[in-house]
Amino acid sequence: MPxxxxxxxPSSRTAxxxxxxxxxxxxxxxxxxxGLTISGPLVQLPSNSILELLKKLKLRHSNDxxxxxxxNPNGLAxxxxxxxxxxxxxxxxLHYARIERAYQAVKNKTDPKAWYQVVRFATxxxxxxxxxxxxxxxxxxxxxPFSQEFKDEVKKMxxxxxxxxxxxxxxxxxxxxxxxxxxxxxxxxxxLKELRAVHRRGRINNLEIRGCNIGGKxxxxxxxxxxxxxxxxxxxxxxxxxGMSRVTVxxxxxxxxxxxxxxxxxxxxxxVYYKPAGLPKYRNELxxxxxxxxxxxxxxxxxxxxxxxxxxxGVPMAWFLFAKVMIKLDIPHTGRTKLPVHFxxxxxxxxxxDKGFRRHIKRVSIVNPFSI
Numbered sequence: 001m002p003x004x005x006x007x008x009x010p011s012s013r014t015a016x017x018x019x020x021x022x023x024x025x026x027x028x029x030x031x032x033x034x035g036l037t038i039s040g041p042l043v044q045l046p047s048n049s050i051l052e053l054l055k056k057l058k059l060r061h062s063n064d065x066x067x068x069x070x071x072n073p074n075g076l077a078x079x080x081x082x083x084x085x086x087x088x089x090x091x092x093x094l095h096y097a098r099i100e101r102a103y104q105a106v107k108n109k110t111d112p113k114a115w116y117q118v119v120r121f122a123t124x125x126x127x128x129x130x131x132x133x134x135x136x137x138x139x140x141x142x143x144x145p146f147s148q149e150f151k152d153e154v155k156k157m158x159x160x161x162x163x164x165x166x167x168x169x170x171x172x173x174x175x176x177x178x179x180x181x182x183x184x185x186x187x188x189x190x191x192l193k194e195l196r197a198v199h200r201r202g203r204i205n206n207l208e209i210r211g212c213n214i215g216g217k218x219x220x221x222x223x224x225x226x227x228x229x230x231x232x233x234x235x236x237x238x239x240x241x242x243g244m245s246r247v248t249v250x251x252x253x254x255x256x257x258x259x260x261x262x263x264x265x266x267x268x269x270x271x272v273y274y275k276p277a278g279l280p281k282y283r284n285e286l287x288x289x290x291x292x293x294x295x296x297x298x299x300x301x302x303x304x305x306x307x308x309x310x311x312x313x314g315v316p317m318a319w320f321l322f323a324k325v326m327i328k329l330d331i332p333h334t335g336r337t338k339l340p341v342h343f344x345x346x347x348x349x350x351x352x353x354d355k356g357f358r359r360h361i362k363r364v365s366i367v368n369p370f371s372i
Contacts, residue, residue, distance in 0.1 A: 001062065001063070001064045001205070002036075002037050002038065002039030002040070002062065002064070003036050003037065003038055003039065003062065003064045003065065003066045003206075003208065004038075004039070004040050004043065004060060004061060004062040004064070004065055004066070005027055005038055005040075005042045005043065005065075005066045005067075005068065006043045006044075006045065006053065006056050006057075006065060006066070006067050006068070007020055007023060007024055007042055007043065007044045007045065007068045007069075008020050008044075008045055008048050008067075008068065008069035008070065008076075008077070008078065009044055009045050009046065009047060009048050011048065019070060019241070019242050020068065020069070020070075020242075022242040022243050022244050022340050022341075023068045023210065023242040023340075023342070024042055024044070024068075025244065025340040026242055026340035026341065026342050027042055027068075028042060029339075029340060030309070030313055030315045030340070032313060032314050032315055032316075032352070033066070033208075033210070033342070033352050034314070034352040034353070034357050034358065034361065035358075036064075036066065036208065038066065039062070040061060040062070043056055045078075048069070048077070048078045048079060049078055049079040049080070049081065050076070050078050050079065050080045050081075050086075050090075050191075051080075051081070051187075051190060051191060051194060052078075053067070053076075053078060054191070054194035054195060054197075054198050054228075055194055057198050057201075057204070057228060058194060058197045058198050058201060060201070060204070063202075063203075063204050063205040063206075064204075064205050064206045064208075065204055065206070065207050065208070066208045066209075066210065067207065067208070067209050067210070067211075068209075068210045068211065068242075069209070069210075069211050070211055070212065071209060071211025071212055071213065071214035071235065072212065072213055072214065073213050073214065073216040073217045073220060074086055074087055074131075074217075074220060075087050075090070075214070075220060075224065076209070076211065076214065076224075077211070081183055081187050081191075082181045082182055082183055083181075083182045084128075084180065084181065084182070087131045087134060087219075087220045087223045087224070088128045088131075088134060089181060090223050090224065090226075090227040091128060091134035091135070091137065091138050091223055092128070092177050092180060092181055093181070093191055093192075093195065093227070094138050094226060094227060094372065095126065095137075095138065095177060096174065096177040096178070096181070096188075096192075097192055097195060097196065097372040098121060098371070098372050099118065099121045099122055099170065099173060099174060099177075100174060100192070101372060102117055102118035102121055103118055103170050103171075103174065105118075106118055107167070110159075110163060111159075112159050112162045112163055112166065115163070115166040115167075115170075118166075118170055119166050119169065119170065121170075121173075122169050122170040122172075122173040122174075123169060123173075124137075124140075130219070131217055131219035131220045131222075131223060132219040134219075134223060135219045135222045135223050135226070138223070138226060139226075139368060195227070195372065196372055198228065198229055199229045199371075199372055201229075202229075203229050203230060203231050204228060204229060204230040204231065205230070205231050205232065206230070206231070206232050206233075206234075207224075207225070207228060207230040207232070207233045207234075208233075208234050209224075209233070209234065209235040209236070210236065210240055210242075210342075211235065211236065211240055212236065212238070212239045212240050213236070213237060213238065213239065214235035214236065214237075215234065215235035215236050215237035215360070215361065215362030216237045216362075218362060218364055221233050221234070221235055221362065221364050222364055222366065225364065225366040226366060230366060231365065231366060232363060232364070232365050232366070233363070233364055233366065234361050234362060234363040234364070235361070235362055236344065236360055236361060236362075237360050237361075237362050238344050238345065238346055238360050239344065239345035239346075240342075240344060240345075241342070241343050241344070241345050242340065242341070242342050243294060243295050243340070243341050243343075244294060244338050244339070244340055244341075245288070245294070245295040245296060245297045245338065245339050245340070245341045246294065246295075246296050246297070246337075246338055247297045247299070247305055247337050247338065247339055248296065248297070248298050248299070249299050249300070249301055249302050249305065250298070250299070250300055255300075258298065258300060261287060261298045262285070262287070265287050265289045265298070266287065268289070269347050269348070270289070270290035270347075270349065271287055271288065271289050271290065272287070272288040272348065272349050272351075273285070273286075273287060274286040274287070274288065274304075274308050274312075276304070276307050276311070284300065284304055285299070285300055285304070286298065286299040286300070286304045286305065286308050287299075288308075288341075288349070290345070290349060295341060295343075297339070305339075309339070311353065312351035312352070312353050312354065313341075313342070313351060313352055313353055314352060314353040344357060344360055346360070
């Protein structure tokens with residue numbers, strides 16, 4: 001199935017903002033990535049927050065989603081309006097949502113038996129010391145065995161007293177989560193509303209994240225998967241880069257400028273030397289030189305640039321020919337133009353169609369969906 005793309009909003013014209021701007025340019029011209037095809041318009045968040053991402057997921061037109069945002073091993077670089085680390089805030093929101101729903105269902109009932117389940121939620125021992133512990137706490141919520149102590153307490157204290165104790169313990173736990181999250185009541189209610197709307201829409205089949213290092217902690221991905229109600233979620237475990245490359249075509253292998261570029265850059269670890277197999281050496285060489293967000297492509301002729309993009313980015317030639325018309329790549333000798341690129345900042349540099357690219361995509365499956 002084709003993927004829908006949701007992009008974070010560029011924060012500035014600095015390097016951080018350039019990452020998102022160039023990602024939008026890349027997927028607009030080349031609607032492909034490793035193992036997936038892009039379809040439909042690119043959607044951009046009005047502001048960089050998890051709340052806005054939930055709103056876009058609620059209105060999604062596809063169950064296969066590609067999210068492009070800055071990221072780190074603790075989650076996406078999108079605000080969650082909490083002082084907690086993102087995975088921790090998400091786990092707490094899931095706890096709060098389930099306890100609050102159970103509480104609303106029984107708060108007007110006077111039979112202590114109706115409070116069994118909600119008390120079990122509220123009194124369960126949980127831990128948020130690590131993403132792994134938080135994930136396990138969320139997935140076992142309400143599944144711990146219920147002891148005989150509650151029934152004995154009813155006989156000893158009477159129904160009215162036990163009912164008050166139950167109500168008090170649940171309300172204290174809700175206040176605890178609200179205090180720990182540090183969210184205003186209005187913001188918290190907005191999160192609960194959008195979170196439940198996303199879960200009511202049904203599960204997302206695949207959620208692919210393009211952002212740095214988020215795949216480094218599998219349990220962070222698992223919590224995000226529970227939060228966004230997905231079946232499979234994946235993230236990159238190294239530095240993920242989008243950039244705008246300057247393309248220089250010299251037109252001749254004998255060009256002194258091209259020979260200087262070969263001597264200067266070819267042996268660098270941040271340079272990719274490309275020559276199509278089965279072709280003569282001369283007039284068929286290309287250098288991809290890594291310069292932060294503005295890499296450089298130095299080639300002998302434009303045809304080699306086309307072959308490079310077809311082979312390294314998995315772009316069908318038909319798409320590239322269309323892009324060539326749009327960006328006027330049909331350039332004379334010593335001409336220059338710009339093309340967006342996507343690569344992993346590893347050594348050696350990896351492009352989406354390289355064999356090693358897949359090794360850095362960490363995927364997890366969410367077997368037990370979380371009901372809120």
